[in-house]
Amino acid sequence: MRLVDLELDLDVFAGPFDLLLTLILREEIDLLEVDLADVVISYIDHLERRPDDSPVAPSGEAGRRARGQREELDLEAATEFLVLIAALLELKSRLMLPGEAPDELVDLDPGEAAEELLERLLDAHRYRAAAAALQERLAAEAGHRFRSAPLPPQLRRASVAHAAAVYDPRTLGAAIGTLLTLPRPVDLSHLTVPRVTVAERLSLLRTLLRRGSFSFEQAIERADRVTIAVTLFALLELYKSGEATWTQDESFGPIEIAATAWPSDVAGRVGSPA
């Protein structure tokens, strides 16, 4: 496909892509109003539509060659499109950013912009040709292989005769100094000794359980943060041992705690009629 064949149907413009470019460069269409994403989508649609539109290709060797040729043309057109759309995006983003001088804001010199786009296209062509030349060079070198082998053992040891004084002995003294430095003792004064134990909270929860179900709020009435944390830990212990379970109907809602139906401490009764 040729880029010339790309027909666009945008909010601000309907017609071939080439014409859109020209009109932008001649400032007859404001680049800021062109939705470039839509241009890209049109292009992709166009690419996907193409095989159905093309006439039935001849079969056999000739057909393969024709297909190969078309793919090459596609690659060329695709490169061109990518370079142009990237350049348009850059121009557009430059227009959207306030420049150093206030009048730079919306000023796009059509001649300069066109030269810049042309330069971009030429560069893309140049580097593609250079890339092809590099590929050829690499292929031509294919028969020149290099040896890659470890050194024989007798050469692997560094030889003292060729050693020069490159290190400063003072670095060794300094390293020992660092290693002799005792770390500052860790300051523990900001930590308070926990006054509440898991065992205490476990026995409180078991007492509450024996009276029936209760809410977590009841279990931590007037408790400080450490106690709340330890109580939660105790509750998890009860759950783990199968003594209690809980329900919470909504996030941050009240937690209802109840004894489980089959207490695990009477395992012998499990399975027999209650």
Added chain:
Amino acid sequence: MSERLEATLESLLFLSPQPVAAEALADATEAELPEVMGALERLREHLELERRGLVLRELAGGWTLSSHPEAEDAARALLSRPRTPPLTPAQSETLAIVAYLQPVSRPEIARIRGVNAESAAQTLLERGIVVEAGRSQFGAVLYRTSELFLRLFGLRSLEELPDLAEFDPSPELREELRERLLRAGEARAGGAVP
């Protein structure tokens, strides 16, 4: 003695994993630089005239031995791996940009190609063909080609790369592109514009 120098140089280049500069060879053999240059030249000729299996070449700023291209089929059969996997178009384009503009940053490469250069640059880095070369003033990592690049592409130095101007599009193509950008639309202008 000088025949011995040739043999010693052959030994050294056989052992060296990388090309070795003539100066380093002179240091190691305790010979004068012109003597070494002469011996290298004779060794190169000798290998060629005797049609041996080795080729002496000046690459990447030094001298190195390689296998003879005529042995390539047998080498492929014995070693069952290609010398270097071929480059994809994206990789060779990225490499061309790095080779000619080095040091160059990834965003600059992307700007020229119109597409992201991430994966191509990554592969070239992993294969050691391209290496990092510090950071640009905006903090982007810069790339340059490596010594391995010169070796794989059979170049003595970057100076041997053809001038980029050799790849200038033909005047006809240039005119055609300009035409399309500036005037092609003009003929049609008026018709399709809202």
Added chain:
Amino acid sequence: MSERLEATLESLLFLSPQPVAAEALADATEAELPEVMGALERLREHLELERRGLVLRELAGGWTLSSHPEAEDAARALLSRPRTPPLTPAQSETLAIVAYLQPVSRPEIARIRGVNAESAAQTLLERGIVVEAGRSQFGAVLYRTSELFLRLFGLRSLEELPDLAEFDPSPELREELRERLLRAGEARAGGAVP
């Protein structure tokens, strides 16, 4: 043709870091085994008569090329130069411990540094700056510094190691250096401060 076979065999052996069996060479060159054996023999003689820098040998696993023994001094001068990149902090610390306390075991180094010393010690060993020096009574490998160490630090003997008074944060302590280093190391690792 058979001269070409010699050259191809030379190429193949040049590219192979390991000895190659004659059968594998015959497969790769699509030649008959006796032909290959004959060509190898001629190549061996040729290299010897022409006093080239390479030697063809038949070892247990097959045929291999190696450099000529006469080139060994030059090879050592070219390829066995000590590798001297800047030392990392871990390497400096490990080396300092070995230098001042030698002989010292790896577990002791780890205790003093408060972290595993494996990789730093390994690097120093590989570069030949540190060498093994027997075993402790508990069976741990002991390390000491090498002659190369003295050369690289420009020291005539271990006596010339810098006096620690200048670097010692608490020079008033009169205990033995080893004891103090171990105590500081344990404090760093465990936080169990005396």
